[in-house]
Amino acid sequence: MKAITNIPFSELHVDRELPSLTKPPVTREQLVQYAGASGDLNPLHTDDDFAKSIGMDGVIAHGMLIMGFLGQYVQELAGTKAVISNFSMRFGAMTKPGDAITCSGVVKQLTEINGNRVAELELIAEKAPGERVGTGSATLTCKIDND
Amino acid sequence: MDLDKSMIGIASKPYIAEVDRERVTRFAQAIGDENLLYFDETYAADTAYEDVTVPPTFLVALSSNAEFPLKLDFKRMLHGEQEFIYHQPVRIGDRLECTMAVTDVYDRVGKSGTMQFLVLDTEIKTEDGVLAAVSRNTIIYRPAKKGAE
Numbered sequence: 205m206k207a208i209t210n211i212p213f214s215e216l217h218v219d220r221e222l223p224s225l226t227k228p229p230v231t232r233e234q235l236v237q238y239a240g241a242s243g244d245l246n247p248l249h250t251d252d253d254f255a256k257s258i259g260m261d262g263v264i265a266h267g268m269l270i271m272g273f274l275g276q277y278v279q280e281l282a283g284t285k286a287v288i289s290n291f292s293m294r295f296g297a298m299t300k301p302g303d304a305i306t307c308s309g310v311v312k313q314l315t316e317i318n319g320n321r322v323a324e325l326e327l328i329a330e331k332a333p334g335e336r337v338g339t340g341s342a343t344l345t346c347k348i349d350n351d
Numbered sequence: 352m353d354l355d356k357s358m359i360g361i362a363s364k365p366y367i368a369e370v371d372r373e374r375v376t377r378f379a380q381a382i383g384d385e386n387l388l389y390f391d392e393t394y395a396a397d398t399a400y401e402d403v404t405v406p407p408t409f410l411v412a413l414s415s416n417a418e419f420p421l422k423l424d425f426k427r428m429l430h431g432e433q434e435f436i437y438h439q440p441v442r443i444g445d446r447l448e449c450t451m452a453v454t455d456v457y458d459r460v461g462k463s464g465t466m467q468f469l470v471l472d473t474e475i476k477t478e479d480g481v482l483a484a485v486s487r488n489t490i491i492y493r494p495a496k497k498g499a500e
Binding site for chain 2 (some may be wrong): 227234237241242244267273275279285286288290291292294295
């Protein structure tokens with residue numbers, strides 16, 4: 205099932221809230237898989253004993269995995285007509301196994317630059333309403349004759 | 352060791368990162384990102400990317416080959432922010448030349464004392480020398496614990 209309907213670029217407007225994407229809960233297996241796939245082998249994400257030894261309750265998710273969820277979201281929003289030209293995230297609260305992350309976004313600005321339509325989006329990743337694990341922004345660029 | 356402005360400009364040696372299909376597939380699967388843009392050439396041909404590309408955060412997987420340009424205490428490092436600036440799509444099969452460099456060092460005073468920030472840019476170029484993307488990693492360098500080295 206596609207969680208997000210592609211929105212034609214021409215239907216975007218400032219302050220428009222974009223449909224959200226809720227990911228399945230993060231699992232320990234997923235953290236091991238992500239560690240291998242990304243090359244980030246910090247045991248904080250895969251070894252409970254290590255995580256406890258540095259004062260955590262147990263393993264926490266890679267911040268970049270959460271950014272990966274937002275990346276999935278932004279790429280789906282970009283659909284077939286736009287490319288992502290910039291994408292950033294500031295990491296907030298920790299994500300633990302069992303947390304289900306919801307990605308959401310709002311259009312902040314729409315401009316035309318050099319024959320391209322450019323949309324600036326504000327992005328939020330939350331593990332529960334109001335519990336942000338990260339905030340970010342993305343710029344989508346679309347050639348006008350494409351739309 | 353604390354950070355200081357003299358570190359700005361310190362860079363890794365350039366290193367080559369190959370974008371192979373299996374690695375991209377594993378990366379997308381770990382995230383649970385099933386966008387056809389990364390797998391299906393027919394679908395991708397009709398998008399603004401014009402061909403298969405990689406997930407937007409895949410570029411961090413390239414820097415795992417990097418020799419870190421500074422000797423820092425990894426226990427004091429927290430990943431604060433991450434930014435990607437995309438100039439042209441990365442393709443399966445690309446051999447990318449990556450260089451990681453310190454581009455900024457600054458302090459910010461917070462509740463728990465002065466925090467130091469380190470900005471590391473990885474420039475990612477194609478074999479033709481064209482800049483494909485920049486991956487910008489902002490690291491929070493926490494104060495050393497008292498009594499610890």
